[in-house]
Amino acid sequence: MTTATPITTPFGAQSTAAEVIDGIDLTGKRAVVTGGASGIGIETARALAGAGAEVTIAVRDTDAGARVAADIDGTVHVAPLELLDAASVHAFTSAWEGPLDILVNNAGVMAIQELTLTPEGYETQFATNHLGHFRLTLGLHEALAAAGNARIVSVSSLGHRNSPVIFDDLHYAFRSYDPWSAYGQSKTANVLFAVEATRRWADDGITANSLMPGGIMTNLQRHVPEAQIERMKQSATMRMKTPEQGAATSVVCAARPELEGVGGRYFEDCNEARVVTKREHSGVAAYAIDPDNARRLWDVSLELL
Template structure:
């Protein structure tokens, strides 16, 4: 690994690396991990890599039947029987609270992997736009609820899955739920993915003293349940434009890197893609991280807004 004041962190891995390659030689015996959305897409391969390294893995999923089938498969392929399943619906704060209330003991690694993308205009009972509520607020409630468990661990890590879609939209603090303008699902998704990065920035600032670091990751494009709201025409255009789709094993690699690689000890508040820290996005680039996603002022503001939203829901 190299890191200096003139450039981003680099690692020996790349866009083609798999989760198994990234975690090779790392022993997670005795470590406890949670992967949201761990029963589909890259979540499965993220969980499999962690289990293969000896960790206890809890699959936090909406569909516990799918979770049990995934846990059985991971146990069979890794020989690790400590793959557990717990229900969680990130769009339902009572469900998130039930998960955090039931957790006992320290938590070493939290991977906020679950998400929804390009949904129609849907709102939670609180009136919140579904993508922001699921991708950001649900995970925010989960992480803050698990803070004591993370602080009780030895140098806990949080991985927040973002997306290149964050480049499209900063958090619109004046209209987070898109009520003052026509609904645009891509802008709503982009905003939620910017929020994931801002969470990592502020969580690291607030919690580094507790030994907790958080980073955000763009896993790359993987055909999975996440892309189910994309039309075939949109997928064809993405492929025609030169966009390369990764396998689930490759898509999980950057998450696993951030969760486990010794070279990233104590590193937080950053955004990675293709197993490298991303450079600032420039006009014409297809990747990189937007300045609006690393803005510490926006990160602190989002944290307070999120606390206020959760508090208002609790009073309702």
């Protein structure tokens, strides 16, 4: 259930995941972090495991996952997951047993420079960042419901303000491809997913929130040209964070008591963001939390799968 009051915490842009999780006991809780072998995924998994949760990092590269798991204090498992491969997602969800308290949909790709389609004909960023996680979460719904008060964390980006979901041309069959608008569309989808998942599943005790982690230099930028990366680093409007700081808002959504029973919200710098109706340096675009858009995306996503 949600209320009209914006959610605030004692934390901000410079807070770290360790500071956010300090004093929280997750003993007996089970968590999944996709993309948990790099970037903010590592620090998200580290914080949750450090608080006592049993964490599974779901990754494409299980060798990298094993190295990360060995470096984290706590109980950390590694499982293979390729979000673009329906069989891989099905294998992961079919193998899961028992309740799941926290699902952090963290993995993603950014700004693939040329239009790339999956074998099904779906634009790759949308297929990875949204559809893969959509399929995964649907497959884990029973486990999330069994937890009684499960949380889904959908890692979005300020890049969502580059584009709404263009329902009439999701996969660039007619419009010219742009890597940043495609990324933006997929990140808007991450926000809308949290809105609709909460509406549909709140009666199962499941809430979902989305977030902007901040500007962090990680493997996510592997498709971005070096010149663009330098401009991002030098931008006065892009406050660069460490991975530990970047993971903080994910951990707020996953574990902070201020969010108990709260869903369908978008967070940045560890607090709920304001809604904006034009491009600004912060905030969530109104189209990204629109309930009608959220319902439509859910139905379209079911059809695509």
